[in-house]
Amino acid sequence: MNTRVVELLGLKCPAGVHPPSQKLAAGHAIERAPLPKSVALPLQQHIGAPAKAIVKRGDEVKVGQKIAEADGFVSVPIHATLSGTVKHLATVASPVTGHPVSGVIIESDGKDEWIELTPADSETLSKEDILTRVKDAGIVGMGGATFPTHVKLSPPPEKSIKSIIVNGAECEPYITADDRLMLEETDRILRGLKTVMQVLSVKRAYIAIEENKPEAIARMRQGVAEGSLPGEVEVVAVPAKYPMGAEKTLVKSILNTEVPEGGLPMDVGTLIQNVATLAAVYDAVALGKPLVERVVTVTGLVGTPKNLLVRFGTAASSLIEQCGGADPSADEVIFGGPMMGIAQSRDDTPILKGTNCVLVKRSDIREEYSCIRCGRCIESCPMGLMPLQFVNLVKKEDYESLANYHIADCVECGACAYDCPANIPIVSYIKTGKAELRKAGVR
Amino acid sequence: MDNAKRLVLSSAPHLRGGASIKRDMYIVILALLFPTAGAVYFFGLYVLPMLATAILCAILTEYVAKWMRRQSFHMDGSAIITGILFVLVMPPRTPLWIVVVGSIFCIAIAKEAFGGLGHNIFNPALAGRAFITVSFAGALTRWIAPVHSLLADGITAATPLGEGFTTTLSDVELYKALFFGNVAGSAGETSALLILIGGVILLAFGLIKWQVPVFYIGTVALLSFLLGQDPLFQILAGGLMLGAVFMATDYVTSPLTTRGKIIFAVGAGVLVVLIRTWGSMPEGVCYSILLMNAFTPLIDRYVRPKPYGYVKSRNKEAAS
Numbered sequence: 001m002n003t004r005v006v007e008l009l010g011l012k013c014p015a016g017v018h019p020p021s022q023k024l025a026a027g028h029a030i031e032r033a034p035l036p037k038s039v040a041l042p043l044q045q046h047i048g049a050p051a052k053a054i055v056k057r058g059d060e061v062k063v064g065q066k067i068a069e070a071d072g073f074v075s076v077p078i079h080a081t082l083s084g085t086v087k088h089l090a091t092v093a094s095p096v097t098g099h100p101v102s103g104v105i106i107e108s109d110g111k112d113e114w115i116e117l118t119p120a121d122s123e124t125l126s127k128e129d130i131l132t133r134v135k136d137a138g139i140v141g142m143g144g145a146t147f148p149t150h151v152k153l154s155p156p157p158e159k160s161i162k163s164i165i166v167n168g169a170e171c172e173p174y175i176t177a178d179d180r181l182m183l184e185e186t187d188r189i190l191r192g193l194k195t196v197m198q199v200l201s202v203k204r205a206y207i208a209i210e211e212n213k214p215e216a217i218a219r220m221r222q223g224v225a226e227g228s229l230p231g232e233v234e235v236v237a238v239p240a241k242y243p244m245g246a247e248k249t250l251v252k253s254i255l256n257t258e259v260p261e262g263g264l265p266m267d268v269g270t271l272i273q274n275v276a277t278l279a280a281v282y283d284a285v286a287l288g289k290p291l292v293e294r295v296v297t298v299t300g301l302v303g304t305p306k307n308l309l310v311r312f313g314t315a316a317s318s319l320i321e322q323c324g325g326a327d328p329s330a331d332e333v334i335f336g337g338p339m340m341g342i343a344q345s346r347d348d349t350p351i352l353k354g355t356n357c358v359l360v361k362r363s364d365i366r367e368e369y370s371c372i373r374c375g376r377c378i379e380s381c382p383m384g385l386m387p388l389q390f391v392n393l394v395k396k397e398d399y400e401s402l403a404n405y406h407i408a409d410c411v412e413c414g415a416c417a418y419d420c421p422a423n424i425p426i427v428s429y430i431k432t433g434k435a436e437l438r439k440a441g442v443r
Numbered sequence: 444m445d446n447a448k449r450l451v452l453s454s455a456p457h458l459r460g461g462a463s464i465k466r467d468m469y470i471v472i473l474a475l476l477f478p479t480a481g482a483v484y485f486f487g488l489y490v491l492p493m494l495a496t497a498i499l500c501a502i503l504t505e506y507v508a509k510w511m512r513r514q515s516f517h518m519d520g521s522a523i524i525t526g527i528l529f530v531l532v533m534p535p536r537t538p539l540w541i542v543v544v545g546s547i548f549c550i551a552i553a554k555e556a557f558g559g560l561g562h563n564i565f566n567p568a569l570a571g572r573a574f575i576t577v578s579f580a581g582a583l584t585r586w587i588a589p590v591h592s593l594l595a596d597g598i599t600a601a602t603p604l605g606e607g608f609t610t611t612l613s614d615v616e617l618y619k620a621l622f623f624g625n626v627a628g629s630a631g632e633t634s635a636l637l638i639l640i641g642g643v644i645l646l647a648f649g650l651i652k653w654q655v656p657v658f659y660i661g662t663v664a665l666l667s668f669l670l671g672q673d674p675l676f677q678i679l680a681g682g683l684m685l686g687a688v689f690m691a692t693d694y695v696t697s698p699l700t701t702r703g704k705i706i707f708a709v710g711a712g713v714l715v716v717l718i719r720t721w722g723s724m725p726e727g728v729c730y731s732i733l734l735m736n737a738f739t740p741l742i743d744r745y746v747r748p749k750p751y752g753y754v755k756s757r758n759k760e761a762a763s
């Protein structure tokens with residue numbers, strides 16, 4: 001149908017929701033969190049094969065020393081984030097799955113001694129050298145996806161990449177880590193972007209920032225104007241709408257095209273990199289510095305919400321402490337934002353590479369009613385799906401039909417459940433459905 | 444929060460918006476207050492006991508039905524809406540015992556027997572009216588003219604669409620009477636103005652899509668014009684306005700997508716004209732909506748949103 005007609009008839013789905021932004025920590029400059037006495041480092045902090053430990057109990061380690069080696073191409077090493085002694089290899093609860101995973105516990109000697117770093121001039125390095133440095137530094141997508149960055153930066157040769165989209169949307173409520181990074185570390189982000197553009201020989205980049213962060217937009221624009229980036233780089237203010245920062249939503253909003261179903265952004269010639277990841281790429285390539293810390297927004301029902309620079313493996317409880325402690329009424333600790341974050345069973349779970357936020361909140365569990373077919377979930381879904389049908393089919397245990405409704409395309413953003421008047425935990429149903437389909441696939 | 448306290452493990456999203464079934468339902472009730480007030484104003488205080496009876500019976504029936512099925516009863520407001528709507532589509536002097544039977548039917552058969560709110564295929568209030576029409580044929584034949592005092596008994600009169608309707612009014616005066624509601628008809632259907640105010644409230648809160656009333660009414664207007672009838676009269680007379688704003692827009696019994704809703708509305712519009720022009724009944728709004736209710740599952744099966752990324756791949760297939 002003609003697009004004009006479609007718009008006139010109001011057939012264009014608005015897609016997306018507008019949760020209150022709650023950026024409580026936006027005005028707080030990044031602070032370095034005090035070094036913890038010990039850290040717990042799970043060997044799997046990324047998508048792909050877990051790293052293999054190469055230290056044993058009693059080993060002395062320095063900050064940045066590799067303690068676990070990447071196991072294969074889609075895997076990254078893990079580095080010590082404190083100087084001190086390897087206390088033991090232990091199982092730690094993964095903040096992502098809640099299941100126990102093996103990890104390394106390091107006890108601090110309080111000295112914070114670093115390994116010797118080997119800086120390099122990124123402009124003279126070959127592509128291969130750059131990718132090796134990225135991999136050796138253990139860099140993964142820091143927006144939460146934790147996919148190894150060197151893999152993402154090595155697209156198959158038949159996919160020609162024409163542009164990079166820098167993801168500074170930060171569409172989840174509460175989180176301000178990327179916002180602060182863009183304000184305070186503009187230069188590192190842009191240098192990282194330069195390196196990535198160099199690796200992919202790309203001449204075009206878009207920096208997408210939600211319009212509710214005018215200072216970050218201004219600062220990044222200024223940085224782009226001053227900097228010496230290769231090719232054309234444009235800072236784009238995108239509408240503040242959840243889930244703007246989801247890769248496919250960004251592609252649609254920036255490039256006005258859609259990633260074909262089941263595909264990746266590289267199928268339409270683009271790659272998306274989170275701002276924090278780019279800063280880490282700069283550190284790794286130019287300074288030779290491995291990824292041992294990140295900015296984490298600690299927010300919600302805490303004394304003073306803050307943006308803290310945190311060594312991986314630090315227990316969330318110590319960060320909450322540092323922000324003035326949790327309100328007595330709080331009974332939930334979420335890693336990540338309120339829309340897609342993961343509730344933790346303990347408050348001492350360690351911060352990992354993908355943890356951009358620790359949200360302390362009061363639980364809001366509502367009674368679930370029958371679907372009243374209001375259609376709100378359909379209108380909210382950025383992927384153009386019919387979320388209520390997933391609920392119906394999973395309730396009926398008719399898992400085969402789920403595929404007819406394209407359940408695989410669901411990105412689990414939670415926009416559908418956000419606005420459901422019947423309080424149906426739609427995403428839980430979807431996860432059940434996907435799990436059942438996988439099981440059926442194995443059989 | 445101390446460490447000993449167990450943390451709650453809820454699933455994402457951990458943040459919920461303000462939408463709730465109760466909120467939706469109470470907004471609908473608010474919107475319904477306008478045509479309801481009109482019913483009392485035009486047809487007298489007798490409408491009040493009708494309303495009280497219908498609402499009470501609806502709630503009680505739902506309570507009993509839930510209790511029999513060992514489900515919890517929620518005062519979500521939907522039974523109140525059914526009760527009010529049922530009265531609004533009945534003649535303003537319907538005997539109370541018929542109101543009792545009708546509202547029990549609305550809830551027990553049209554709603555709860557299908558599984559309760561969200562599962563019913565037919566709009567409960569209209570199903571109730573249809574049931575009364577076929578079971579107690581006499582009940583829907585006596586109509587009264589608007590009364591001049593709230594306690595007046597009412598003089599039998601023909602509805603604008605009914606047989607034997609004559610008027611001494613000029614065209615403009617007749618349109619005016621129809622617009623403000625000063626004509627005979629079902630208790631709540633006569634005043635286009637009050638219904639439209641209700642519709643504006645529903646639109647403002649985002650509870651209905653403008654496409655439904657516009658396409659429904661538009662189809663009736665267009666077809667009656669093509670058939671040489673007076674489109675304005677066809678729109679304003681009878682239950683079209685009430686049906687278009689409050690019944691064809693019912694979440695539960697109409698299609699999910701906007702495209703589907705448009706198909707529904709156009710289909711209902713065609714049916715209204717067919718029934719009014721060639722059917723044995725003077726009015727077709729009730730049956731037009733009930734019939735389209737029956738088609739809703741089919742529409743939902745075939746009219747789905749376009750998933751992200753699908754047009755592209757289809758184009759590619761077409762190209763290759």
Ligand code: SF4
Nearest residue numbers: 381410411413414416
């Ligand atoms: S969670 Fe899945 S179904 Fe729900 S809105 Fe997001 S993409 Fe759509």
Ligand code: SF4
Nearest residue numbers: 371372374375377420
């Ligand atoms: S938002 Fe909730 S109640 Fe509305 S159609 Fe979707 S699942 Fe049903």
